[in-house]
Amino acid sequence: MMAFCLLFLCGGFIIVFSGSPFYSVFGVLIVALGHASVLAYLGFPFFSLLITIIYAGGMLVVFLFSTILSADRFPVFSAKYFGLVLLGGWFLALPLLFSAFSFSASNTFVASPLKRVLSSLYGDWAIGLYLVGVALLMALVGVLALGFEGGEKSLRRL
Template sequence: MLIKVVGLFFVLSALIILFSSSPYFGVFGVLLQALSFSVLLCIYGMPFFGLLVVLIYVGGMLIVFLFSTVLSAERFPSAGYWEILVFWFVIGGLSLPYLVGWEARLFQDLSFLPLGCEVGLGEVFGGLSIITCFIAFVLLVALMVVLCFGYEHTQNNLRKL
């Protein structure tokens, strides 16, 4: 029963992120999703990875949302009636199977093992770690270029005022 409640919070937070028109609501959705995922990891016997999710994922994403809030947020965000109606309709449709006692037959055969039971964990990336680091470096350079162009664009707009 606890897993179903955590799953509902996971879906609810994903819908909050999907329908949020303001970064303020997006921060709440990301925080709720990370906390529900870490609780799910703790239920399945991996509390260390649950703690890592909270520390790394939430910390990084909250910094990103902080910058987006400073740059683009309205002072008093508002949600339209259409978004609220669709949000509660989707919530009702997704929570209805849990309320009437429907069981997901698809996931009954899954088993969850701790990470220590895996064999050959170091072979997951293998020789691809160099390519992964190269892709990360290229993305970092692209981010720096976009930030430089964005900074230059904001300076031109300020001069026109």
């Protein structure tokens, strides 16, 4: 539960310290996933999925159109705190990596609470949802590639 709450803080720091909306949308996505993780942990997987699909998806669509219409051609990330953010991310991810798999004394695999939460959230649809997510990410990258002014097929020229 503490790791999920720390996602809120990491996402907030990314939003505050990034000077460009290109990088602050990553912080918004981390905060949305933190909220969804807490709800799934507390036993509300349906609301967790709703937050993930509606909130994060809606924010990414709004960000996509604001990116296309933005005049900021080359985004800048404040590298002043990058080392601190990287070190903090490592310390936050380390307990999650160790808790993802646990073994009993007889060396048999035991599902960790994180695996149980993810399996209760997605169930048998985990691979399908992953493939849909990858397809949507590819579509997002394609639309962003069309959005640049340098190409002959630009969304700004439509």
